[in-house]
Amino acid sequence: MSTQIANAKIWLDSMDITSDVNAVALEQGVEPKDNTTFGAIARTAVPGLFTARATAAGLINLGTGLSEEFLSSKLGIIDLPLSFAGAGGADGDLAYSIMAALGAFTPLQGEVGELAKFNLEAMATSYELVRGIIGKNGTVVGAGSGTAFNLGLVGSGKQLFGTLHVLAIAGGGTWTIKIQSDDTNGFPSAIDRITFNAVTVKGSQWAVPVNGAIASDIWWRGNWSVAGGSGNSITFVIFIGIQ
Numbered sequence: 001m002s003t004q005i006a007n008a009k010i011w012l013d014s015m016d017i018t019s020d021v022n023a024v025a026l027e028q029g030v031e032p033k034d035n036t037t038f039g040a041i042a043r044t045a046v047p048g049l050f051t052a053r054a055t056a057a058g059l060i061n062l063g064t065g066l067s068e069e070f071l072s073s074k075l076g077i078i079d080l081p082l083s084f085a086g087a088g089g090a091d092g093d094l095a096y097s098i099m100a101a102l103g104a105f106t107p108l109q110g111e112v113g114e115l116a117k118f119n120l121e122a123m124a125t126s127y128e129l130v131r132g133i134i135g136k137n138g139t140v141v142g143a144g145s146g147t148a149f150n151l152g153l154v155g156s157g158k159q160l161f162g163t164l165h166v167l168a169i170a171g172g173g174t175w176t177i178k179i180q181s182d183d184t185n186g187f188p189s190a191i192d193r194i195t196f197n198a199v200t201v202k203g204s205q206w207a208v209p210v211n212g213a214i215a216s217d218i219w220w221r222g223n224w225s226v227a228g229g230s231g232n233s234i235t236f237v238i239f240i241g242i243q
Contacts, residue, residue: 008084089137
């Protein structure tokens with residue numbers, strides 16, 4: 001058994017808000033639906049639809065491009081990719097991702113002499129909460145591939161999910177970012193399973209899920225390349241999930 005010290009990483013759309021947050025909760029559940037009928041001696045229920053909700057609290061930063069301005073601009077926008085990772089958010093770390101909307105944002109609260117704080121609440125807007133890993137988290141300056149991870153098969157009835165958060169970009173080039181699979185570590189015959197829309201600016205994407213079954217392939221990785229521009233660099237996070 002391994003215990004963890006809470007030290008989550010949190011990415012909303014094109015921003016890493018981790019350094020502003022000091023408390024977070026990610027909840028998932030199933031709505032109970034009453035199916036009690038005449039003659040029953042006790043109330044009964046069956047599971048309904050999946051639900052997912054996230055809450056966070058932190059220390060507000062005021063100013064252009066900082067957390068208060070950014071979070072205020074996202075209030076009420078639906079289908080924003082929101083991803084969480086435990087520990088340091090390194091490649092291969094357990095992670096979760098949802099399509100979300102900020103349903104509530106308290107941008108400023110506190111008492112005299114204390115640090116100003118904020119609270120936010122977000123709910124899933126399209127898909128259920130997806131469990132997966134961080135396929136890549138970092139800054140790169142040219143074409144490459146991430147570490148390969150054995151995530152198993154995308155079996156019948158399952159789907160491959162991919163989320164991309166682009167946090168910074170420079171150089172004027174156009175980036176192509178993919179999730180690839182192979183049946184062998186080392187990727188001698190890599191197959192592109194998800195190709196995100198071409199990237200030239202900061203932003204985020206939730207790829208259309210890929211339906212299983214995908215035969216044989218159990219190894220998964222991120223892959224990226226760039227065309228045009230000069231002095232190109234990109235800071236990004238790829239989430240990969242099979243569910």
